[in-house]
Amino acid sequence: MSHTPPRWARTLLRWWADPNTSEEVEGDLLELYNHWVATVGERKANWKYTLNAIKLLRPFAKDKRSDYPTTYLYSPTMIRNYFKIAFRNLLKQKVYSSFNLIGLALGLSCGLLLTLHIKEELSYEKDFPKHERIFRMVTTEWSKSQPPLAREMMNFFPEIQDAVRFSSRGSQITNNGPDKQAETSGYYADSSVVTVFDLKPISGNPFKALQEPEAVVITKQTAEKFFGAQNPVGQKLTFDSKEDLWVRAVVDNLPNNSHLKFDYLVSMPTFYQQASPDWTSSRGWMFGWTYILLKDAKDAQKIEKRLNDFYVKFYQPNGDEEKKKVAEFASTARLQPLTDIHLTSNLIQEMGPNSSILYVYIFIAVEILILIIACVNFINLFTTQALKRAKEVGMRKALGAKKAQVVTQFLGEAFILIILSGLIAICLYRLVIPFYNSMAGKQLSGWEILQPANLLIMIAMILFVGLLSGLFPALFISKFDPIASLKSDKLPKSSATVLRKSLIVLQFVVSGFLISSTILIYQQMNLFKNKELGFDKEQVIAIKLYGNLKEKVLANSAVFKNELTRNPNVAAVGQSSNLIGDDLSVEGITPLNPPAGKEFPSFKVSRIDEDFLTVLNIPLKEGRNFSRQFNDSATFIINEKAAKILELKNPVGAIIVNHSMGVQGKVVGVVKDYNFASLHSRVEPLVLEYKPAWTGNILVKIAAGNIPQTIHYLKTTVEKVAPNTMFSYTFLDERMATLYKKEDTMSQILNAFSGLAIIISCLGLFGVVAHESKLRTKEIGIRKVLGASVPNLVVLLSGSFLKLVLIGIVIATPLAWYAMNQWLQDFEYRIELQWWVFAVAGLMVVGIALLTVAFQSIKAALVNPVKSLKSE
């Protein structure tokens, strides 16, 4: 009876035929079918069977003979039995169970960490109730805008409800009395900040306060820092030892998940008092950040379309030339949604460094990969373990268990395991969160996991993992044929071997991928740290000049510098307006008498003194350094790039004009291109102007060795010059490392996670190898009796698994190569992808897998054949 009628027709019949006669009908049809096969052939028989089956469907017939009550399948006794069996099995197979639990718990806790990390990244600005309607006015290059923009826009666009401007005050030393001082940073801000960003007043009226001159509104944290338990309202705060402002109100701290960070806000009228009207009414000065609040978020596009009209009114251009320029500018302007700033904005002069959506994607990818590995692991181990219970399944089925019951039982067991590992995962998560926070620079709180939303994520994750990894083994096991599984003495050979093998391959594809990516990222980070930058960043200390100290030093820098160099450990002292990696001032510079119609890009400008180049050891290509010997006011040194862009054939001696500052002067020297910004970008044109009076940093080159003593000397000197000032310093190389913090963080996180990935994979491999060697106990015994040596057997047992690992690596390599190539496109200076990296990654994976496999195989190979052959 090799022929069976079409399965779907049979199913159809079983489901929809008249239940009263279904038994004999099915039987009759089967008999007829066999008759047909014999007489008219299988094809026709199939057709006839189907036709008859369809004709016999009585979908609405009801069973008239339901005299017997059906047993309730999920009776409490049965369920109790399931639990009992589940726990007995867990305890019986301690190694398997713990491997399974640990593997899954590791996977789940990684998943939790990354989910919360991603959730936090995506939650930026969402704590501001009006976040959907707030936009920042930016251009394709600039994040800042002009002082009169906010008011003019509000007059022009009726869709705008309100607007806020922020202007940075940088970081300043603030004191309240001589003993209470600290570094703080804040902004000048319009009073509308209170309503637009919904700042919660704690005392005073911040809205009114920000309309008064010389008023400052501080956050709760700042209030506690400076005033402790006292009421801060009405008190005085001194900024940089010269500016007295009065605290008029206190507002609640800002949410952490915002790009907007400040300790205090100074009222905008104060700014208007301090800055000259020329500046505050300038329509070309990018003074600060303008945020607008729309009545309806949908109006943003409408406004963007009319921006050109607006800028025409704003600039009142005369003549075609100017009109063209305005149109060009307007075409770059746009409204940037507040919620886009943290993840996607990377414009000139942002308020602070932002994150990148790319990293969110990478983390999502890693999370999914790790969860997949954990699931695969679970599937493998659970299936292997369940194979041993074929007899139990056979017995259950013989006693009347339905397939659905067996499925439920095993799925339930899978869920028990997964829920247990979920609990372990929460504990693990709680344990590692401090390390993770310090590594990723996040403020995820440990107990945040117990918030309803996060618990929901957790439950969703458990359900997902449970269904994904429990369903397959359960379905697979429930298919066991009771007769075969009860009859055979051997453990049944899994028909799912191919699947299990491909799952192992998949695990090692992921591990191989993660490990080679980690190595490449590490290499790229090393490139950042060790690349020849064109200057010497070692042993350079940068001292920030504040208030009192700044005045004293700038008034007579020669004396201060002499004082410092008296110490033999101090090699040189220079001054500069910006440190390496800072946002430099961007100014319009052209040669004198530029060729008509020629456009020049803007230039980065830094102000330095005559010793700056010496301290950083930046070589001059031609010309000379600035010097006190000459009258060097209004002289410039430019870099090679700038010389090229300005098209100066003989740069030394050429006159260039700084239109932004309204000065012109002679170029006295050309420096070699050095990387004054991060290595993400190519060296840009740079102009160095001799203007010690405008500098804000002292750079000190010190001798190696005895660094603490030298620092102490610097500190006492600073205190001698300006008593009661804060001595704030950084090492230049450390500071530069922060430029690559984002990559560094990612590299560390990936390191940790790829380590975990391989651990989880190996746990799975270990379990499967253990099972396989148990299956082959007798075979190994016979082989030994016939003269196989232990190494022979180890090779035999490990070989098949190592092959899988190798296949995994072969698949992983091109994937990793492609992905890393994409990532590297982000950097101007990048490593070459070399084949040996992949070889090393592959060897590492093979090595670790070999250790796992060899342990089990050696154990199996060493067993006394007498014992193994006797075993039943």
Add this chain to the structure above:
Amino acid sequence: MKRTFLGEFEEIVLLTVAILGEEAYGVTVTQELEQKTGRSVGFSSVHTTLQRLEEKGFLASQMGGATAERGGRRKRFFTVTATGRKALVEVKQVREELWAALPTQTLQLMGG
């Protein structure tokens, strides 16, 4: 006299059941019909007719023992009831009366 109407197909099926005696169930009835009448008979129509005849009271049925070849499913055996027999006899009588009433000439023309 109230007479139960018996359709042509019903009549043949009823007759076949009677012919098969102890061995009448879906498959045998279908096969017998096909053999005897030479026309292709669908099992589904046979099954439906058998059901209908049982509902009308012409047939009675009981389940037989399980056999391996049918995947362990039992057969439903049919037997003709007294009413069924009476109905068959009646049909036969009507036919015979009608045949008898046929003029001899016509009978000859039909080649009888």
